[in-house]
Amino acid sequence: MKVGFIGTGWFAKTHAAILAGIDGIEVTAFCGTSMEKAEKEARNWSNAKGFTNVDEMLDKQKLDAVYICVPPMAHSEIEYALIDRNIPFFVEKPLGIDEQPFEIAKKIDETGLITSVGYHWRYKETTKKALSLLDNRKVGIALGYWMGDMPMVPWWRDVNKSGGQFVEQTTHIVDLLRFLCGEITEVYAAYGSAIMQEKVDGTTVSDVGSVTMKLQNGMVATISNTCILNxxxxxxxxxxxxxxxxxxxxxxxxxxxxxxxxxxxxxxxxYIEENKIFLEAVKTGNIEKILSDYKDSLKTYQVTLAANQSAMSGQPIRLEL
Structure with missing residues (x-):
């Protein structure tokens, strides 16, 4: 199976290293923002080539699957190109920063294309254990957290490029909540910018926030995040x-x-588990073991966008299920 990568950052390196240990998988193409970056990753594989243009890579290399590992603002055109060529893809979260993922999801649904999204918490053994414990228990309330530091890459601190912490990082906890407890029907968020805008030039993301959610089953949950820590x-x-x-x-x-x-x-x-399951689905056409495809991930994405909208408007946002 021949696989290509779009992106050359940490996630691309992580997935490519895992693929190197899976029999029958050959990475043959890397597309980066510079030829230097693309060729550097390609040199790790005997038959891989570097590219700086997605369409050129897809036209010149016959690929069975592609991994999309790019910053949030770089999505959409990549996904459209893969859908048009009917190439299954694995995409790292978040799906984007605007409304385009909703249109992409429609096209994927129309074509039946195999997709997987990198919500790796779903593949953890501890998550499976939690699901088994919840078989005979009822959750009343949940509290989630993403308390940490600010990633020191310029695009992350620009809300117009990353979507902010709740969209870019805390999405993992939102998705875990959905996976374990069910769908979210209402969102109310409060964000603040207390510290990082004065400490790091170019910071427009909120550096603290809490989002309270109502779930379809009657539960209440609050997920808070911050990037002010060191x-x-x-x-x-x-x-x-x-x-x-x-x-x-x-x-x-x-x-x-x-x-x-x-x-x-x-x-x-x-990470190994989600990779093996995605590649096996591409090989066999059986998608039953994929725990997070594009259509399902769109629901998590919708919650995070609603949180941003609520924080801006000061009003709760109802979600259509």
Whole structure:
């Protein structure tokens, strides 16, 4: 199977390194913002070539699948090009920063193209454990967090390029909430810009925020984020049930029942899992094991856009399911 990459950053390097360990997969093309970047990644593969133009890459290389690993503002034209050529793709979150993903989703639905989106928390062993624990428990409220530092790449701190922290990072926690607890029907957000605009030139993203959500099943959830810290502090989701608390962190699930605390640690690598499942789906046409395709991910994206809209308007936003 011949695979191409659009993007040469951390995510592209991470996925390409995983693909190097999967039998039958050959990466043959990299498209970057410069030929230097593209060729640097291509040199890791015996038959790979570098490109700076997506259409040229797709015209010159026969590819069975493509990975899209680009910043939020760089989406849309890439996806349209792949849909037009009927090439399955794996895309890293978020899907974009505007309304284009909704049109892209319609075209994907029309063609039946195989897609997967990089919500790797869905593939964690601890997430599977949480799902099993919730089989006989009812969640009343959830609290989510993405408390950390500001990524020091210029596009991230520009709200017109990244969409802001809730869209670009905290989307993982929104998606985890949806995956475990169901659909979100209403969003109310409050954002602030207290510190980073004075510390880092060019900062237009909010640096603190909380988003309260109502779910279809009657639950209430609040997810908060900040990028004012100088380190990553707290990222995860806490579920409060009538039998106790389920705490999900990056590599750990903690089950709390009064004074009793049970811990479950991730043993696998969710990035490897999501890659293998996507490539197997491309090979066989069976998409049953893909946990996050474009159509489903669009619902998470819609929640994050609604949060931005609510923060700007000061009003709650109802979502159409």
């Amino acid at each position: 380190h990553s502090n707290k990222v995860g989701l806490d579920l409060f049930t009538e039998e106790g608390i389920i705490e999900l962190r990056n590599e750990l699930l903690r089950e709390i029942k009064g004074k009793q605390i049970l811990e479950h640690k991730d043993q696998g690598n969710p």
